[in-house]
Amino acid sequence: xxxxxxxxxxxxxxxxxxxxxxxxxxxxxxxxxxxxxxxxxxxxxxxxxxxxxxxxxxxxxxxxxxxxxxxxxxxxxxxxxxxx
Numbered sequence: 001x002x003x004x005x006x007x008x009x010x011x012x013x014x015x016x017x018x019x020x021x022x023x024x025x026x027x028x029x030x031x032x033x034x035x036x037x038x039x040x041x042x043x044x045x046x047x048x049x050x051x052x053x054x055x056x057x058x059x060x061x062x063x064x065x066x067x068x069x070x071x072x073x074x075x076x077x078x079x080x081x082x083x084x
Contacts, residue, residue, distance in 0.1 A: 020048075
């Protein structure tokens with residue numbers, strides 16, 4: 001079941017780590033064919049950092065901010081977090 005959160009609010013690092021460990025037992029999160037990051041394999045902390053960056057970019061209200069927010073939302077959703 002997804003943890004529902006306000007749009008733009010990040011889970012705590014501890015919540016993120018628990019979700020990552022549950023969804024990524026290999027210790028890697030794979031992203032493929034992504035316009036934002038290309039093809040990448042992320043560790044938990046690497047993915048946390050990338051999502052944090054996207055959320056900060058989303059908050060800047062720049063041209064790319066909507067795409068950054070959508071990307072962060074998709075990554076979080078794949079880990080079981082839902083922004084509403």
